[in-house]
Amino acid sequence: MIISLLAMGGYGKYIWPAYLLTLIVFSLNVFLSRQERRRIIKLIKQFNSQQE
Amino acid sequence: MLLHWINQKFLSPKGFYTTSRFLLPWLATCFIACFLYGLIDGLFIAPADYQQGEGFRIIYVHVPSAFLAMLIYLGMAIAAMLTLVFRLKIAAIWMSCSASIGAWFTFLALVTGSIWGKPMWGTWWIWDARLTSVLILLFLYLGFIALQSVIANPSQRDKAGAILAILGVINLPIIHYSVIWWNTLHQGPTISQLAKPSIAPVMLYPLLSMILAFFFFYLIILFLRMRNQILLREFKTQWIKETLS
Amino acid sequence: MMIKALLTMIHYECLLTLRQAFSWLTPLLFFIMVVCFFPLALGSDHALLHTIAAGIIWVAAVLAILLSLNNLFQRDAQEGYLELFLLSSYPLTLVVFCKVVSHWIIYCVPLLLLTPVLALLLNLSFYENFILILTLLLGTPVLCLLGAVGAALTVSLRHQSLLLPILIMPFYIPILIFGTSTLVAANSGQLLNGYFAILAALGLLCFAFAPFLAALALRIGVSQ
Numbered sequence: 001m002i003i004s005l006l007a008m009g010g011y012g013k014y015i016w017p018a019y020l021l022t023l024i025v026f027s028l029n030v031f032l033s034r035q036e037r038r039r040i041i042k043l044i045k046q047f048n049s050q051q052e
Numbered sequence: 053m054l055l056h057w058i059n060q061k062f063l064s065p066k067g068f069y070t071t072s073r074f075l076l077p078w079l080a081t082c083f084i085a086c087f088l089y090g091l092i093d094g095l096f097i098a099p100a101d102y103q104q105g106e107g108f109r110i111i112y113v114h115v116p117s118a119f120l121a122m123l124i125y126l127g128m129a130i131a132a133m134l135t136l137v138f139r140l141k142i143a144a145i146w147m148s149c150s151a152s153i154g155a156w157f158t159f160l161a162l163v164t165g166s167i168w169g170k171p172m173w174g175t176w177w178i179w180d181a182r183l184t185s186v187l188i189l190l191f192l193y194l195g196f197i198a199l200q201s202v203i204a205n206p207s208q209r210d211k212a213g214a215i216l217a218i219l220g221v222i223n224l225p226i227i228h229y230s231v232i233w234w235n236t237l238h239q240g241p242t243i244s245q246l247a248k249p250s251i252a253p254v255m256l257y258p259l260l261s262m263i264l265a266f267f268f269f270y271l272i273i274l275f276l277r278m279r280n281q282i283l284l285r286e287f288k289t290q291w292i293k294e295t296l297s
Numbered sequence: 298m299m300i301k302a303l304l305t306m307i308h309y310e311c312l313l314t315l316r317q318a319f320s321w322l323t324p325l326l327f328f329i330m331v332v333c334f335f336p337l338a339l340g341s342d343h344a345l346l347h348t349i350a351a352g353i354i355w356v357a358a359v360l361a362i363l364l365s366l367n368n369l370f371q372r373d374a375q376e377g378y379l380e381l382f383l384l385s386s387y388p389l390t391l392v393v394f395c396k397v398v399s400h401w402i403i404y405c406v407p408l409l410l411l412t413p414v415l416a417l418l419l420n421l422s423f424y425e426n427f428i429l430i431l432t433l434l435l436g437t438p439v440l441c442l443l444g445a446v447g448a449a450l451t452v453s454l455r456h457q458s459l460l461l462p463i464l465i466m467p468f469y470i471p472i473l474i475f476g477t478s479t480l481v482a483a484n485s486g487q488l489l490n491g492y493f494a495i496l497a498a499l500g501l502l503c504f505a506f507a508p509f510l511a512a513l514a515l516r517i518g519v520s521q
Contacts (some may be wrong), residue, residue: 005096009106010224014171017097018164025160026269029153033276040095041296042286136513188467195464201456211517212450215510216464217444222506223468226499230471234478 062143063283072275079275083268090262098255112259116260117187117267118161124154124270125189128196129221132214141285142278145209147275148200149216153270155193161186182230187225192220206285233243298449302387302393313372320368321403328361328408332415343420350419351429351480357415358408358433359440359469363462364406366444369396370452370515379452379519389512397438397445397508404435425492434477435496439472442500442507447516472499 008015061067089181096110101108104257128150165183166176177183195218288294314321315420333355336346346353373379382392409430416426451457479492 008109009100009108010137011105011109011171014107014167015095015109016108018113018167021163022117025156029156029269029273033181033273033280036265036280037276039281040283040287043083044283044292044296048293188470191463191467193468197448198460198463202456208517215446215514215517216450219468219510223471226471226502227467230474232385234474275395 063140065142065145066114066289067284068142068280069085069282069295072279076121076272077270078276081266083272084262086265086268090258090265094258094262098258101255107168107171108255110164112262114161114164114168115259117132117157117164117265118182119263120266120270121154121158121161121186121189123267124150124157125192125206125217125221125224128217129152132217132221134220135210135214141210144214145278145281146274148210149274150219151193151196151200151213153277154272155190157266157270158186158190158193162190179235181235183229184231184235189224192224196220299391303391304394306395307399307402308462310396311402313318314368314399314403321365321407321481324361324365324404324451325411327364329411329415331357331360332418336419347420350416350421350425351432351477353410353419354429354434355433355473355477356414357413358437359466359473361406361408362437362440362444363465364466365400366441366448366461367458369400369445369448371457374452374518377517382518383516389515390508393445393449393508393511393515397441400439400445401438401441405441408437408467409433425480425483428480428489431493435493435500436476439496439500439503440469442503443468445511446507446514449511449518452515452518472496475499 006016023036059067061071090112095109098109100106128147131143131147131150134140135147162183165186169183170176192199196213199216200209200213203212283292325405332353332398335349339349370379373382382389385392412430412433414428417428423430444461444465446456447461450464451460454460475492479489479496481487482492
């Protein structure tokens, strides 16, 4: 059952990488946005502590 | 009164920061719902296509990413006009943040289109109207990102990017139709606003759901990146200091 | 009064650019070398060269013009004339238009004059040569006008020579497609009225939009 799901009538080796790539792009975008936020907050805290 | 409310909640950086924090969980829920429904229905429940067999299932990621790639560019153009005409800072932030998301979606559309093409037409790449137009759209996005990355002054960066985005959107139909005229090999559009869709409803609903899911995902990443930009631009103000501490 | 000012400005710009022979000779040399590169890279088969000749010359012209666009506003930006243009009573759009016209006269007319010679190298017939020059005559103003917008956007940036081609090349694609396919149609003996009409229409569209957008971009580049 799982094998037939993976094979998808012979097209499995095209379909699954496409969906996997979509998931990777999505996760990458979320991760990069969060990382950018952490970096900016660190910069701001550094700047604020330098001001004092 | 309404204008004042819109200004307070969405247009001012502080208002947008607060509103986006409130909206993000809702957007995430909508995204997960649409994405799961589209994924399960599209991958497992929808019947196999008569001509293409199971291979057609790639459209459930290819068409939404291509559609969103174009929609995001149109959104950037609207934001560009708002930046130039009304000098709205939030519009400029919207435009800058959309560019990289649009580029990712365009890249995804190109790769999934290429993966779809291999079993369907036999080659990894074919110079037909659709794929070539999406490739040119990727160049437009990358050029915009390149220009914005080199200009240091924020207001100069916003206005220069806005002019480039408007130039791009004026040229986009011309480029699109000249590429179509140049080569007409791709199959007809699966969804068009004027003609009836040429795919069965059973296959259409998961597609629409995936398009919605991709749109919600765009909004989520857009809001996250706009919040980052607001932090960068307004970090000297009091309300940011209070929010961060 | 305005016409006289226009003509004076075009005359002045042409003279200034002519004085620096290096600036207008090098794109021409680049054009010749790019055209010669293709037979070297692809082999000198006559039939092959004849098929791709229109594409080669158009691409070489595009590249040469992209190279020359750096000089459009550079001198004025460095010597402070852009601020004077902004303050003068003449609209900046008109100033940009004059500069593009003089740019076309100095850089593109020699290119057009050299094209028949280079087409001979690529094995084009007399008729095809003639059609090619006509398409370039209609196409090069569009390339200069669109390039002016790119040059204005990047006028005060350090990496102008790298960034300008990347920004403007997608916008060159329609004119490239229609310019080269005119020759393909001419080869198969079709009527060319439609092709020239489209080329002229693209030219008029750029003439309407490009100077205005370039002036807008110049204002941004100067007011920092």
